[in-house]
Each structure stands twice: as C-alpha cells, then as structure tokens.
C-alpha cells in the first residue's frame with residue numbers, strides 16, 4: 001500500500017519525486033511499497049547489447065512495445081513468453097542435466113544470461129535447487145572452477161595486480177552505475193554497493209584451499225543473499241582475493257586460472273587485505289563486508305581488527321555461532337533443559353568451532369548470568385591433537401585459549417590410548433558425559449556408533465549437531481545418530497539431509513543448522529539500519545528471533561529450525577530484530593529506519609523491510625540517451 005502522508009514516502013516515479021537528501025551524517029532511504037516493481041530501470045542499451053546484459057535481459061519476455069523501442073525484433077523469435085513460461089522451459093532444461101555439477105553449471109550460465117529468470121527459477125524450486133547452488137553442490141563447483149569456466153562472475157583481486165586494486169574496484173562501481181537502478185539507488189554514485197562478500201579461499205567449506213575457484217563460494221553466498229533476504233543482486237559484490245594457493249592439485253592442473261604461486265603470507269598478505277578493506281570503505285562507504293572461508297588464523301585476526309570499527313562480520317565464526325545457538329536453544333526447549341546446565345563438546349576447534357563456542361558462551365553470560373570464567377567451563381574442545389588443555393600453551397591458537405581445560409582434570413581419566421598422552425573424543429565422552437556434541441572437524445563419520453551410543457548412555461536426549469560441509473564430510477548421518485539413540489537424539493546438520501523414519505513410527509525432520517539461515521537477514525538488517533558495526537547484541541537479537549521461529553516450539557517432533565527454503569520469510573523477522581537492536585544501541589545511522597523503529601512512521605518495520613526486498617520479476621525498462 002502507498003502511504004503518501006509520510007515525509008520520506010515516494011509515491012511516484014523518480015522523475016516527478018526525487019529522493020530526499022539525508023541529514024548530515026545520516027542516510028535516508030526511499031520507501032516504495034507495493035509499486036516498487038513498476039518503477040522502470042533506465043538504460044541506453046539496445047539490440048544485442050541489451051540481450052547480452054544479464055541484469056536487464058528478458059529474452060523472450062521482452063514485450064512487443066519493448067522490442068520496438070529497444071530495436072529487438074530481429075534478435076528474437078516472434079512469440080512473447082511470460083516469465084512463468086520461461087521458468088518452466090529453464091526448469092525442463094535443468095532436469096536434463098544428469099549430475100549436480102552440470103546442474104550447477106547450467107544455473108551459472110543462466111545467471112550469466114538472464115538474472116531475473118535465474119532467481120525466479122531458484123525461487124520456484126528453492127528446496128530442490130538449494131543443494132545444487134549452495135552446499136553441497138557449491139563444493140564441487142569450486143573444485144572444478146577452472147575446468148568448467150565459461151564467463152567470469154564477480155570481482156577478482158589478484159595479488160600480482162595489487163597496484164591496480166583501486167582502479168579494479170572502481171571499475172566494478174562504474175559497471176553497476178552504468179545501469180543505475182533508481183528504485184534502489186540514491187543519487188550518490190558511491191551508494192551503489194550494499195555488500196561485499198569476500199573470500200581468500202584458504203578454507204572453503206571443509207575442502208580447504210581452493211585458490212581462485214573460491215569465487216564460487218562468494219557468488220553462491222551472494223545468490224543466497226538475494227534469495228534469502230531479497231538483497232538486490234546488483235548491489236552485492238562477490239570477491240575473491242587471489243593470493244596464490246598451497247593446493248598442489250591446482251598447481252599441477254594446466255587449466256588452473258588463478259595466480260600460480262604459493263600462498264602469500266605475513267606482512268605482504270596483511271597489507272594486501274588491509275588495502276582491500278581500505279579501498280572498499282572508500283569506494284563503497286556504505287557496504288557491509290562479509291568475510292567467508294578465510295583460514296582460521298587470518299579469519300580471527302581480521303575479525304578482531306575490524307569488528308568494532310566497521311560494519312563487517314565473519315560468517316564462519318559469527319554467522320555459524322548464531323545459527324548454532326538458535327538451534328541449541330530450540331533443542332533445549334524440546335528437552336526441557338537449561339543452557340546453564342549443559343556440558344558442551346566441540347569437535348574441531350577451528351573457525352566455526354570456536355565461533356560456536358563464543359556465541360554459546362555469550363548466551364551463557366547473557367541468559368544465565370554467568371561470568372566469562374564460569375561460562376568457559378561449560379566447554380570441552382577437541383582438535384586433531386585431542387582435548388585442548390592448558391599445557392598446550394603456545395600451541396593453542398589465540399581463539400582457543402580461554403577454553404583450554406586444566407591438565408589436572410584429565411590426570412585421573414582412564415584414557416583409551418594412554419601412550420598418546422592426550423584425551424581424544426571417546427575419552428571426553430566417557431569422562432565428561434556431554435549433553436551437547438557439535439562437529440566442525442571436517443572429519444567424516446567421526447561420531448561413530450561407539451561414540452554416539454556412549455554419549456546416549458548418560459543423557460536422555462543427546463543434542464548432536466554434525467555441522468561439517470559438504471555432506472560427505474558430515475560427522476554422522478542423522479539416520480545413524482537416530483538409530484543408535486532409539487530416536488532420542490536431537491540432530492541438526494550443516495548440509496541438507498532427507499527426513500529420517502523413526503523406529504517407533506513417524507519421521508524426524510533434520511534441521512539444517514547452516515549459517516545461511518542467519519547471514520542474509522543479519523546483513524539485510526545492518527544494511528537497512530546502515531549500522532556502524534555489526535555488534536554482539538545484533539547477533540544475539542538474530543539468535544533469539546530465529547530460535548523463536550523454531551517449528552519444534554509448537555511440535556516437539558518437528559524440525560529444530562525453520563526449513564532453509566523458508567529463509568525469505570525468516571529473514572523479514574530476523575532482519576527486523578537486527579534493525580531494532582541497531583537502533584536501540586545507537587548503532588544505526590539511517591534516519592528512515594530509525595524513524596520507523598521508533599514508531600514515527602505509519603509503515604511497520606516488517607512492511608518496510610519487505611518493501612526493500614528485491615523480487616525476481618521483470619521491471620519496465622526506460623530508454624535514455
């Protein structure tokens with residue numbers, strides 16, 4: 001509905017009503033409610049240039065009038081087809097692709113031809129196609145990047161070209177501005193990018209260093225932003241920082257397309273990443289920077305360096321922590337337990353594992369009033385060399401240090417292999433009797449029958465979250481975990497799994513505890529608030545709002561978290577919670593959002609959020625000179 005009485009509400013096309021100038025230091029968004037898809041996109045492209053511009057191309061969907069205005073008649077077969085018909089044709093073509101990797105390649109090429117059709121197809125078949133576009137399909141696509149390459153998507157910042165970095169980023173800005181979309185852009189050409197998704201590809205999913213192929217993780221996450229939170233795909237910049245690779249298979253591949261040098265480390269690496277951040281802040285001053293799949297040490301270092309200064313977050317650390325705590329809170333509701341009573345084992349003390357520990361620890365402090373020291377005592381973190389203990393000293397990474405257990409604790413344990421002088425997973429399970437077991441180890445089937453049965457001996461409803469991606473690296477198949485616990489385990493996984501028939505009848509729907517349930521809304525909320533940082537309280541607001549959407553709260557047999565295919569609806573609620581928190585903390589700088597949150601508008605926050613979400617529909621085009 002259009003609300004002409006509001007100060008910032010725009011009711012007509014931009015020519016007749018320009019965007020209001022923001023107050024000093026504040027941004028101010030335009031609100032276009034249900035007519036937003038009728039606002040034309042202006043372009044000077046015609047003929048084949050228009051057909052070859054994926055963000056404008058409609059293919060057979062160009063109307064007769066558009067074909068006349070844009071000189072398209074001779075370039076297209078006669079009949080005009082609706083978007084629905086085009087999506088049906090595309091779906092039929094996709095079904096003919098025999099493997100996941102070929103389906104992924106088909107989607108990539110569709111994205112390269114017709115952006116609206118790509119998103120429409122995915123939206124129509126989200127449940128079925130998420131596993132192709134995202135995990136697990138993205139893993140294969142990353143690994144095969146150089147062999148399957150057709151056309152580049154995204155931004156490639158390669159170390160040997162570092163002197164030209166600024167010009168390369170500016171070229172992307174110009175590219176976006178060339179087809180400025182007045183429904184979403186303010187007049188400031190620097191306001192064209194909302195979000196930068198960047199990886200250096202050192203730790204892609206659980207498959208390690210993937211060099212330049214890591215661009216596909218940035219582009220897949222970017223697509224999920226659009227599908228999951230309606231962030232305009234043309235306002236997202238997916239980036240790979242190509243700093244070389246230590247992956248020997250890539251070196252040996254003559255078709256490898258990245259920089260064939262061992263990975264850059266030390267000062268030069270740090271300067272390169274810092275220079276990238278500085279350039280992004282300057283060229284895209286409003287953009288949130290999403291860090292993805294950096295190696296653990298770099299991931300933590302850069303998060304610590306920037307998180308209190310700029311709007312950035314690390315998805316593997318913070319996004320994963322948030323979705324896991326939401327899933328855990330839902331599981332505890334089902335089992336009627338308190339967070340403060342849990343004994344939590346984290347298996348795989350890397351980026352994700354320690355990010356999860358940090359978020360749960362914040363939960364223990366905030367929800368249970370524990371001190372940091374008390375909260376830390378709830379965790380037992382096991383990595384390759386066994387349980388983290390204090391005597392590991394300098395061998396512990398900075399992020400692991402607070403969680404190391406005193407050596408005296410295990411002095412009296414009867415170890416399975418005493419000659420190894422360390423406690424491994426089975427030792428920890430036997431002695432700690434954990435209530436929660438989380439897997440972020442990339443160690444396939446590490447939660448074997450002995451481990452799961454041992455855990456279930458001491459706990460009525462063991463909470464088991466094997467989070468490693470892709471599917472093949474999952475620590476335990478939900479079917480097995482449920483069979484070994486007589487259907488009592490509360491299980492959630494990082495990659496999608498089919499529902500599991502239970503021994504006593506019925507089925508168990510396995511929640512996907514994937515950060516994709518959180519990061520799209522987290523960024524959407526932060527973008528709309530134009531928040532100065534992404535604060536711990538904004539993350540906690542996301543956790544609470546997601547946990548409250550758990551289907552298991554109404555039906556204890558249902559999934560612990562909403563289905564990922566529901567992410568768009570979930571995102572409205574979670575983004576609203578994030579916006580409210582940003583405003584409450586004085587962290588928001590967007591006047592429109594501040595006004596709406598403070599009730600000084602007659603548009604509700606949720607309605608406003610929906611109005612800002614990009615839809616995969618054909619918008620009118622307007623020819624300009």
Ligand SMILES: NC(=O)c1ccc[n+]([C@@H]2O[C@H](COP(=O)([O-])OP(=O)(O)OC[C@H]3O[C@@H](n4cnc5c(N)ncnc54)[C@H](O)[C@@H]3O)[C@@H](O)[C@H]2O)c1
Nearest residue numbers: 205206296348349350351352383384441468469494514515
């Ligand atoms: N579900 C999600 O949303 C989500 C989010 C982020 C990461 N992940 C998954 O978590 C896994 C880890 O990712 P990461 O970014 O933390 O990687 P990482 O490399 O930072 O951490 C992995 C950790 O596991 C340890 N490890 C490896 N083998 C082990 C073994 N046999 N026993 C114990 N520890 C072992 C490593 O030493 C390392 O500390 C990946 O599979 C990734 O896909 C899932």
Ligand SMILES: O=C(O)C[C@H](O)C(=O)O
Nearest residue numbers: 135205206316469514515
């Ligand atoms: O990419 C995903 O599926 C989730 C996560 O960021 C991961 O690295 O596994």
Ligand SMILES: [Mg+2]
Nearest residue numbers: 205292293316
């Ligand atoms: Mg990741």
